[in-house]
Amino acid sequence: MSRSIRFALALTCFVATSAAAQDALTDARNLYESAAYEEALAAFGRLKTDAGAATVAEIDRYRALCLMALSRASEADRVIESIVTNDPLYQPGATDASPRVRAAFNTVRQRILPGMARQLYVEAKGLFDRKAYPEAVRALEKTVTVIDNVDPASRADLGDLRLLASGFLELSRAAAAPAPAPATAAAGPAPVVPVPAAPTLPASTTLVVLRQDVPPLPFSLAAAGKQEYRGLIEVEIDEAGKVTDVRIVQSVHALYDVMLLKAAREWSYEAPRVGGKPTASRKRVEIVLRP
Secondary structure (H helix, E strand, O other): OOHHHHHHHHHHHHHHHHHHHHHHHHHHHHHHHOOOHHHHHHHHHHHHOOOOHHHHHHHHHHHHHHHHHOOOHHHHHHHHHHHHHHOOOOOOOOOOOOHHHHHHHHHHHHHHHHHHHHHHHHHHHHHHHOOOHHHHHHHHHHHHHHHHOOOHHHHHHHHHHHHHHHHHHHHHHHHHOOOOOOOOOOOOOOOOOOOOOOOOOOOOOOOEEEEOOOOOOOHHHHOOOOOOEEEEEEEEEOOOOEEEEEEEEEOOOHHHHHHHHHHHOOOEEEOOEEOOEEOOEEEEEEEEEOO
C-alpha cells in the first residue's frame, strides 16, 4: 500500500472519529438542555477520557452545571476548582449561566486565586532568573492579571506581590526588547555639552538609621540546606526620615522578597541635613541571611 493511500485512510479515520466525538458531545448537550442531568453527567464523563484540552474545558463546564442542578455542591466545587486552575480568568457570562452558578464560580475563584498568584509569581521569577525573558514577560503579565482579578478585600495581602511582579515585568520587557540599531556617526565632531558636577555634601551630612529590621527567613527556606541568602534593596527616604518607596535591586528569594518589601516600608531614619535643612535621600541595603 502506497504512503499516500495510507495517509488518506488515516485522515478518513480521523475525520470519522472527530465527527463521532462531536455528535456525542452534541447528544450530551441535548441531555443537559432537556434537564436529564444524571444522563448528561454520565455522558460528559465518558467523553472526557479521549477529549482534547479545549473540549475538556467545555465538558467540565457542563459537568459543573449538571452537578449544581443535582445539588451535589461539593463535587461541583471540585470541578469548578479544576476549571479555574486551568484558566484562572474564566468566569461564565451572564447570558451563559444563572446568578447562582456565577456566584459559585466566583466563590471558588476568590478562594484559590491568591494562592495561584503566589505560585505563578514563583514560576515567573524562576524564568526571569534563568534569563528566559520573553517567557517571563508572559508569566508575569498573567501573575499581575490574576492578582487584579482578586476581590479588593482579599487583594490587600497581595499588594507587595503585585509590586514585585510589576517590577520584574518591566525588567523582563526591557531585557526581551531587541537591542537598538547602532547609531550612524554624524559628520563632523559631536558638540561638547558641559555637565554640571553633582554637589558634594559635607562629610557630616549622613543618614542615621533609626529602624532597619529585616524579617527572619521562613522555616521552609531555613530548612532548605542553603548556607546563605543574599540580596539588595533600595529605599527612597523623605525629609522626615520615612520610607516613601522601595524596590528590589537583587532578589533574595521569590518568597522572601514580599516579606522584605513589607518590612522595609516600616524602616525609619534621621534624614541628612544640607544647609541645616533635612534632605530626602536614597539608600541601598545589602541583605545577607544565614540560616
